[in-house]
Amino acid sequence: xxxxxxxxxxxxxxxxxxxxxxxxxxxxxxxxxxxxxxxxxxxxxxxxxxxxxxxxxxxxxxxxxxxxxxxxxxxxxxxxxxxxxxxxxxxxxxxxxxxxxxxxxxxxxxxxxxxxxxxxxxxxxxxxxxxxxxxxxxxxxxxxxxxxxxxxxxxxxxxxxxxxxxxxxxxxxxxxxxxxxxxxxxxxxxxxxxxxxxxxxxxxxxxxxxxxxxxxxxxxxxxxxxxxxxxxxxxxxxxxxxxxxxxxxxxxxxxxxxxxxxxxxxxxxxxxxxxxxxxxxxxxxxxxxxxxxxxxxxxxxxxxxxxxxxxxxxxxxxxxxxxxxxxxxxxxxxxxxxxxxxxxxxxxxxxxxxxxxxxxxxxxxxxxxxxxxxxxxxxxxxxxxxxxxxxxxxxxxxxxxxxxxxxxxxxxxxxxxxxxxxxxxxxxxxxxxxxxxxxxxxxxxxxxxxxxxxxxxxxxxxxxxxxxxxxxxxxxxxxxxxxxxxxxxxxxxxxxxxxxxx
Numbered sequence: 001x002x003x004x005x006x007x008x009x010x011x012x013x014x015x016x017x018x019x020x021x022x023x024x025x026x027x028x029x030x031x032x033x034x035x036x037x038x039x040x041x042x043x044x045x046x047x048x049x050x051x052x053x054x055x056x057x058x059x060x061x062x063x064x065x066x067x068x069x070x071x072x073x074x075x076x077x078x079x080x081x082x083x084x085x086x087x088x089x090x091x092x093x094x095x096x097x098x099x100x101x102x103x104x105x106x107x108x109x110x111x112x113x114x115x116x117x118x119x120x121x122x123x124x125x126x127x128x129x130x131x132x133x134x135x136x137x138x139x140x141x142x143x144x145x146x147x148x149x150x151x152x153x154x155x156x157x158x159x160x161x162x163x164x165x166x167x168x169x170x171x172x173x174x175x176x177x178x179x180x181x182x183x184x185x186x187x188x189x190x191x192x193x194x195x196x197x198x199x200x201x202x203x204x205x206x207x208x209x210x211x212x213x214x215x216x217x218x219x220x221x222x223x224x225x226x227x228x229x230x231x232x233x234x235x236x237x238x239x240x241x242x243x244x245x246x247x248x249x250x251x252x253x254x255x256x257x258x259x260x261x262x263x264x265x266x267x268x269x270x271x272x273x274x275x276x277x278x279x280x281x282x283x284x285x286x287x288x289x290x291x292x293x294x295x296x297x298x299x300x301x302x303x304x305x306x307x308x309x310x311x312x313x314x315x316x317x318x319x320x321x322x323x324x325x326x327x328x329x330x331x332x333x334x335x336x337x338x339x340x341x342x343x344x345x346x347x348x349x350x351x352x353x354x355x356x357x358x359x360x361x362x363x364x365x366x367x368x369x370x371x372x373x374x375x376x377x378x379x380x381x382x383x384x385x386x387x388x389x390x391x392x393x394x395x396x397x398x399x400x401x402x403x404x405x406x407x408x409x410x411x412x413x414x415x416x417x418x419x420x421x422x423x424x425x426x427x428x429x430x431x432x433x434x435x436x437x438x439x440x441x442x443x444x445x446x447x448x449x450x451x452x453x454x455x456x457x458x459x460x461x462x463x464x465x466x467x468x469x470x471x472x473x474x475x476x477x478x479x480x481x482x483x484x485x486x487x488x489x490x491x492x493x494x495x496x497x498x499x500x501x502x
Contacts, residue, residue, distance in 0.1 A: 415437060
């Protein structure tokens with residue numbers, strides 16, 4: 001049992017930055033460090049990361065966080081890891097060196113390959129087995145792409161010399177000194193290779209996709225001791241006791257433990273998850289069936305809607321257009337306009353995710369007039385995040401038959417009060433923002449702490465949840481429905497853009 005002066009260290013490795021946070025028993029952060037790293041765009045729609053930059057930024061954050069919190073490694077009871085999901089890294093078993101840049105979840109590099117698989121009629125089988133769709137989003141096609149394009153890599157992978165992992169696996173491999181090659185069920189369920197019902201890597205899909213089983217990690221529950229850190233890193237071994245994909249970790253951190261509870265994370269992308277309990281639902285409305293965080297072999301299923309570009313649209317306003325100097329300035333700029341002035345912004349920079357699944361869509365701004373100014377563009381960008389969330393929630397309520405009464409929110413963009421109020425108006429439900437907005441890291445901490453007895457059970461964790469602010473609908477539902485119909489007209493104009501231009 002961890003002592004009274006012990007803490008949990010959470011690593012939150014995201015798409016544009018790495019974070020590390022030290023949490024106490026009340027689930028409150030004592031110290032946090034964050035570091036951005038470079039995004040690599042080899043071609044339009046292709047996104048990569050340098051795995052060494054991921055590791056170096058995460059290691060730097062870890063060290064700075066301990067220093068800021070005045071916590072020593074001897075006081076860390078366990079480490080939990082949350083990660084950007086689907087991003088694919090291959091590395092050498094002997095040296096630990098990556099063989100190529102990581103292919104990021106946003107990347108459309110395997111669009112043609114996925115289309116070939118669809119044309120071959122594989123999608124119904126994939127959907128039945130994995131709960132996913134054939135889209136470049138997921139890891140399986142990225143693995144295949146690397147095996148096909150790097151000379152000699154396939155034969156090395158078949159001999160067991162090359163390992164695959166999502167970012168959690170790569171970090172645990174590095175932290176353990178190469179002794180842990182593992183992942184958890186949430187990350188495994190995002191690869192196109194994990195059988196949701198069989199609870200194992202699926203041999204039929206591995207044959208279809210031509211991916212050697214020898215390169216895959218061991219899959220374990222999200223809350224368990226995966227192994228220990230290498231002693232030379234901290235002067236002692238620390239349990240690596242929790243791992244989960246960032247969105248499932250946030251769902252756990254938001255204490256969505258009961259079927260029918262849901263959260264939405266407003267990060268680089270936007271991800272709405274609803275707990276389904278131990279009975280999966282196969283979506284008929286463009287959503288995904290995925291696994292939630294587990295503490296045992298008993299599965300927890302979730303419905304998920306994945307929006308590829310949410311907070312990233314604000315980064316584009318900052319870095320691409322130079323409309324704002326910092327991301328936080330977008331709310332002030334948007335408030336200068338009473339509304340979007342009829343402007344709709346569809347940020348399909350890398351295609352559209354749920355419920356459309358259109359990799360050929362591209363970003364579109366419609367409704368521009370001579371009266372349109374930078375404030376209207378900023379407001380339309382913020383509203384696009386809420387509109388995409390409504391698309392997903394409408395589909396989720398049709399699939400589940402559950403009319404959501406409230407939505408828990410988190411992530412960086414959830415601190416934007418203008419966005420949260422518009423979201424409540426658009427959905428017609430109460431939006432609840434917790435005091436601890438870093439729920440992804442908090443979820444990873446809870447998973448690790450539960451595995452080593454730092455927290456007793458989920459009820460103790462649920463008692464830590466505290467409200468920061470609640471947003472209730474302020475506008476009439478008829479107006480919200482009308483605005484949403486206009487949004488869907490804009491979406492229609494963004495779709496199939498690449499095909500239409502050929």
